[in-house]
Amino acid sequence: MKYDFTAIEAKWHKIWDEKQLYAARTGSDAKKFYALVEFPYPSGAGLHVGHARPYTAMDVIARKHRMQGENVLFPMGYDAFGLPTENYAIKNHIHPAVVTKNNIATFRGQLQALGYSFDWDREINTTDPKYFKWTQWIFLQLYKNGLAYKAKMPVNWCTSCKCVLANEEVVENVCERCGSPVVRKEKSQWMLRITRYAQRLLDDLDDVDFIERVKIQQRNWIGRSTGAEVRFGSTFGDEITVFTTRPDTLFGATYMVLSPEHPLLERWMDRLTNADEVKAYQEAAAAKSDFERTELTKEKTGVQLGGVKGINPVNGKEIPIFISDYVLSTYGTGAIMAVPAHDDRDWEFAKKFGCEIIEVVKGGNVQEAAFTDCATGVMVNSGFLDGMSVADAKKAITEYLTEKHIGEAKVNFKLRDWVFSRQRYWGEPIPIVHCPKCGTVPLDEKDLPLELPDVESYEPTDDGQSPLAAITDWVNTTCPCCGGPAKRETDTMPQWAGSSWYYLRYMDPHNDEALASPEALRYWSPVDWYNGGMEHTTLHLLYSRFWHKFLYDIGVVPTKEPYAKRTSHGMILGEGGIKMSKSRGNVINPTDVIAEYGADTMRTYIIFIGDFEKAASWSTNAVKGCKRFLDKVWNLAETVTDHETAYSTKNESILHKTIRKVTSDIDALKGNTALAALMTLTSTLTDNGCNAAELKTLLQLLSPFAPHICDEIWQQHGFEGICSVSAWPAYDESKCRDAEIDMAVQVNGKLRGTIHVAADLDDETVVQTALADEKIARFLEKTGGALRKSIVVKNKLVNLIVK
Known part of the structure; x- marks a missing residue:
């Protein structure tokens, strides 16, 4: 039967969804494991392979922990406020909310096509008022505790657009949008007093399991x-x-x-x-x-x-x-x-x-x-x-x-206070009003969320104020303190705001009374493993740790650090090691790869591509190689017709060794070597013959990498349940040794041959076997040397010392 990956993958997506197979259960008696990936900015270009690398790696880890009986929270959402969406909306006269909705739909479809085991019931979107209500709530707590304030700061000012630009909008001292010169000028900005936490942000790095280069970047930035x-x-x-x-x-x-x-x-x-x-x-x-x-x-x-x-x-x-x-x-x-x-x-x-x-x-x-x-x-x-x-x-x-x-x-x-306001439309409104009588007044918490007005124009104003400043019906309001006329703050929050606490909302995303319930926060905190790009290990990670520490200080969260472990991945380059870009025409679209080879091939290749922490070059030939590997697994399964429940003698050792290696390699982010071991196992089972017990173990070990094909073969062979959530196989250390081994034979320290002997053979027998070897015996006879002494390194080599 042909391996029809398109039909198989669509079938299992439907089954997983109907059974809510990957749903996390708050309060379960099982050990919890919270795996987190940085949520994406949903651009119009859609998902790219740069997203697929960390998402697939963390999905492999989440799936393995789930198979080990743990209650896994593996969520996904969208960091959807931001400058590119607003600029696109201005250029194309489409409301940013519409742009965002369409982009998220594209991303969600691509993520689901790759078969990630996200708990889709916990999906979040930073532009959803039910979400940013709590972003605004956190800002109010910061303000009330003296950590949010206004001050004059040097900003990037476009001389043509007459507006303040974020650093990412300035390219070689000109405006990215219009090409006009950008100068520095002073402007009143909202600031967050992160410097008050500088020493704690530094000291507490000693208590977390972050890779060393991430800690170094944090320490250098704090300075x-x-x-x-x-x-x-x-x-x-x-x-x-x-x-x-x-x-x-x-x-x-x-x-x-x-x-x-x-x-x-x-x-x-x-x-x-x-x-x-x-x-x-x-x-x-x-x-x-x-x-x-x-x-x-x-x-x-x-x-x-x-x-x-x-x-x-x-x-x-x-x-x-x-x-x-x-x-x-x-x-x-x-x-x-x-x-x-x-x-x-x-x-x-x-x-x-x-x-x-x-x-x-x-x-x-x-x-x-x-x-x-x-x-x-x-x-x-x-x-x-x-x-x-x-x-x-x-x-x-x-x-x-x-x-x-x-x-x-x-x-x-070296750390400076965080510039927290933007003079743009597409961001969280800052819940502050300015009263001529009472001064700066925070909005009452019962009036949250403060939503953006629905307007047709998002153009910046001539004097550099936010587009909101021109919407007088929205700006003019009453003071929460005295009830007199007042004006709303027209600056909006930066994109960093929603991404500083999103991991907490995943713990309890439908809560209308709090950002998350105390019970959910206690159960899921902290994040057990957070993976993201090295470009986010300074600002995003620092801002997020700062917000978390503040929430800890006011009794909202139960831990002083948000993430127990942080890792980072290398980027994927184009063929030949050239950076991917639209101008070069070498950008890889995961959707195209899935259409031609299937999601499991895409997933397998993205893990097999190389060392996770290092940059790696895309290779279409290697993608085809991963497809051939999955074809080989499919063909091997078709040869299995028995119902054996035990490993055969000839395959027992390699199965136990492969279980051990794949188990350790996944949590060490060495998925590439785990897959190499699975490829070797598949070849061995193909050569030696494979029974049902051996096929079952192969499928379980391969399942985190290629879940669709494994669930399908598992079902075809009538194994109980679904492979994706079956119990992870165990290995016996005593059975990880080969029954027979090859040992090097040296004469006076120089290699002269090898002998094939039983493992753990006693030294005397090893020496006698070496002396009896035809090649070694001829060499000794030719040199006329007599054995003076011997040195045996168990299961590795024997050195014969002759006169």
């Missing part, structure tokens, strides 16, 4: 550094606060640099002797991105402030003050002290602008041929610090700064 805050004086009378990790080098600070946006500049501008030059530089800096400004290889630029000097607090020396675009207002204090003798960047700047260079750590000058680490040298030219080690000098200078009230020890973080 904890210890040092001191130092208050420099100025000849204008104002203090200039800097943060430094090397307060021991203060005596070598020969100039200062302020960011072009530093607030002191506005205060000083009318007293500066070169104000026009300073203003021109500020305008030029505003046209650059943060990345451009901080690029290490770029030439250093700057302007010295005329008419003012800084004052080094440890020696009273007046030093020049510059502005330069490599100093950012959003990092540290927006001002630095420069020690050019011991910092490459400062040295380059000092040489260009003729600043003094004073060595303060002996042997630590960056330009010395015999340069040594300046963190381990001895202090020189540093007053009372001279002769001290760097470590002792750090302690002494910090005590001095504190005693003299000109500084103190300080811990600084």
